[in-house]
Amino acid sequence: MSAPTGSDPRVEQAPVTDEALLDSHDKLLGRQPDDKAHYRLLPLNLLFLFSGLIFFAGTYLGRYAGHFHPSVFNEHGQPPKAGAAVAVAVDPLVLGKNVYGQVCAACHQPNGQGLPPAFPPLAGSEWVAGSEERLIRILLHGLQGPIKVKGTEFNGAMPPVGPGSGFNLNPEKVAAVLTFVRKEWGGIATPVAAAKVAEIRAKDGTRPPLTVADLEKIP
Amino acid sequence: MTNQSTNAGAAEVTAIDTHARWPLLYLIGAGLVWLIVSGVLSLIAAIQLHSPAYLAECAWFTHGRVEAMRETAFIYGWAANAGLAIGTWLLGRLGGYPLRGLNWFVVGGVFWNLAVAAGLIGIAAGEMTSFAVLQLPRAVQPLLVLSYAATAISGVLAWSGRKRAGTFASQWYAVAALFLFPWFLTATQVVLLWTPVRGVVQAVAAAWYAEGVFALWLAPLALAGAYYVVPKVSGRTLPSYEAAPVAFWTLIVVGTWTAGRHLVGGPVPAWLPTMGVVGTSLLLFHFLVLAFNFKIALTPAGTAMNFLRFGLLAYLLYGVFTTIASFRGVAAHAQFTFVTVALEQLGFYGAVSMLFFGTLYYMVPRLTGRDWALPGLASAHFVTASTGLVLALVALAVAGETQGNLLLEAKATYAEIFQQVSVPLMIHTAAQFLLIAANLLLLVNFAMSAWACGEKACASAAGLLRSSSSMEASAS
Numbered sequence: 001m002s003a004p005t006g007s008d009p010r011v012e013q014a015p016v017t018d019e020a021l022l023d024s025h026d027k028l029l030g031r032q033p034d035d036k037a038h039y040r041l042l043p044l045n046l047l048f049l050f051s052g053l054i055f056f057a058g059t060y061l062g063r064y065a066g067h068f069h070p071s072v073f074n075e076h077g078q079p080p081k082a083g084a085a086v087a088v089a090v091d092p093l094v095l096g097k098n099v100y101g102q103v104c105a106a107c108h109q110p111n112g113q114g115l116p117p118a119f120p121p122l123a124g125s126e127w128v129a130g131s132e133e134r135l136i137r138i139l140l141h142g143l144q145g146p147i148k149v150k151g152t153e154f155n156g157a158m159p160p161v162g163p164g165s166g167f168n169l170n171p172e173k174v175a176a177v178l179t180f181v182r183k184e185w186g187g188i189a190t191p192v193a194a195a196k197v198a199e200i201r202a203k204d205g206t207r208p209p210l211t212v213a214d215l216e217k218i219p
Numbered sequence: 220m221t222n223q224s225t226n227a228g229a230a231e232v233t234a235i236d237t238h239a240r241w242p243l244l245y246l247i248g249a250g251l252v253w254l255i256v257s258g259v260l261s262l263i264a265a266i267q268l269h270s271p272a273y274l275a276e277c278a279w280f281t282h283g284r285v286e287a288m289r290e291t292a293f294i295y296g297w298a299a300n301a302g303l304a305i306g307t308w309l310l311g312r313l314g315g316y317p318l319r320g321l322n323w324f325v326v327g328g329v330f331w332n333l334a335v336a337a338g339l340i341g342i343a344a345g346e347m348t349s350f351a352v353l354q355l356p357r358a359v360q361p362l363l364v365l366s367y368a369a370t371a372i373s374g375v376l377a378w379s380g381r382k383r384a385g386t387f388a389s390q391w392y393a394v395a396a397l398f399l400f401p402w403f404l405t406a407t408q409v410v411l412l413w414t415p416v417r418g419v420v421q422a423v424a425a426a427w428y429a430e431g432v433f434a435l436w437l438a439p440l441a442l443a444g445a446y447y448v449v450p451k452v453s454g455r456t457l458p459s460y461e462a463a464p465v466a467f468w469t470l471i472v473v474g475t476w477t478a479g480r481h482l483v484g485g486p487v488p489a490w491l492p493t494m495g496v497v498g499t500s501l502l503l504f505h506f507l508v509l510a511f512n513f514k515i516a517l518t519p520a521g522t523a524m525n526f527l528r529f530g531l532l533a534y535l536l537y538g539v540f541t542t543i544a545s546f547r548g549v550a551a552h553a554q555f556t557f558v559t560v561a562l563e564q565l566g567f568y569g570a571v572s573m574l575f576f577g578t579l580y581y582m583v584p585r586l587t588g589r590d591w592a593l594p595g596l597a598s599a600h601f602v603t604a605s606t607g608l609v610l611a612l613v614a615l616a617v618a619g620e621t622q623g624n625l626l627l628e629a630k631a632t633y634a635e636i637f638q639q640v641s642v643p644l645m646i647h648t649a650a651q652f653l654l655i656a657a658n659l660l661l662l663v664n665f666a667m668s669a670w671a672c673g674e675k676a677c678a679s680a681a682g683l684l685r686s687s688s689s690m691e692a693s694a695s
Binding site for chain 2: 014015016018021022024025026028029046049050053054056057060061064065066068069070071072073074075077
């Protein structure tokens, strides 16, 4: 017959039987007696290539696997030192900014300008730039009655935000938000210590909101 | 083989084929029907990408569900049925004895397809799981495992009771696929559906499973077909076949380690994505050996070989591209874009499906004992399918490239991005039309061939009856 045509769409012919197929390939794997002994286990060039790939894989793994540490998420990262404090230190400015956005911004506005005549500004306020003890107490106990801020008289009520209040911020968060507010709008870089907040809170307990008169008694 | 017009198929049909004819034809037919179903769903999903309002008011056909149904019909409908039929047939032929346990095979096949059908309805009703490639509703998952186990019995028996001690590459791949799939399917079901692990581990398990479906199940079944049909049709021994075992073990061992590449940038320990990069790189060896083994597929030799050649090239390209795309720098651009979709289609459609088609073109005539009923449709199928596929892949890649660059610019909104890529997306829709048309050609051709074979079987059965009754008549 004519040679099999490439375009013949009919059923494909099979020039080899299954037996012959298995035999010829078995021989290559060295499983069959092979008189000419012309099988190789793996061609040398492939062997080289495979070793090359494995070498690359090993090096790459060593470099970018983050020491296989479960808490290293960045391929360049280093695992935490053994024995180092596990608790991650939180930047009070970041935490403070968060708390400010969640709690204070509703009244004092995200830019700290307040919303006169109801809410006094924090930006440029002499109270913010003033005594740390007074600020802590404003947040712990709240504030009501007339107060003068930047020459304008306000008369509203600020709720307490500390532990046990509706906002229930712990001392760490109170300290953080004050650190943020003082840095951002009072130009004071020294952070407020959470321990100080806790100490004042322990000393004062709970009490009704302060007035300006109360504040002035505090150093 | 002396005359082109002789019934060439019948010449090589063995008792092994005729014995398993109807069970295997049933699975293939079911697979082809699912292929059309998934094609139509794919078309709907493609249209929705550039015309979001299309079918948007119908909850059953919103994009997310259509996409889930498309994927499910494709993998569990088409690929599973066709792959199981191919794997079982190969194990039978190479095992040297007629297949046993065929009643289990049929029962399993029926229930598998019922499970998929029920699952698709479940997905349409919104009951899908949230894991890609494993979206069938929880309720049908146990049935999936049981029916798979029943279907796989024939193949396993053929393997364990094979005539010769020596084994051939097709057998390794087919047996590995048969055994590995139920293992990682059940393992994944346990950790994702029955006693779900928490948090990030879920994403890791889901990525591992999805990779397993390709690398440990469908790709091996497709390769099993290629390893058998290519040397059979070309009549030549595979070059560098001595490296084939290493290629096989490379795939089996590192195949699923490549899953980490899907997790780049995710909240997972750094070693997982790194392992993905390493896995895909090591897998290059597997692809390289395959390229050597299948050099001989480049010689033209008919429709089956055309499909196989296309499928093998797609498989190699898939290997190279996934390796490139796994590196973090590239992944940052390609992730979550149509590039990923294109790559997935290259693997599942370009490689697996085209290899299945090629094997089926060789296998079905041997099962029916006659040529394809409409040989002209076979070459038409190849031309249409390959055109549609190339068009779809290129369109997706172009769309993905643009999309990837825009996504990284915070300025462009999501809607704007889709506006920008609407032209390639429309081309993609046109390509889906072509693919449906192409696969209809195969379905029609298959149905006609099976029908003709059935008629012949009936006729000969009737003939037997008639002669026996006349014998009785004459005896009395």
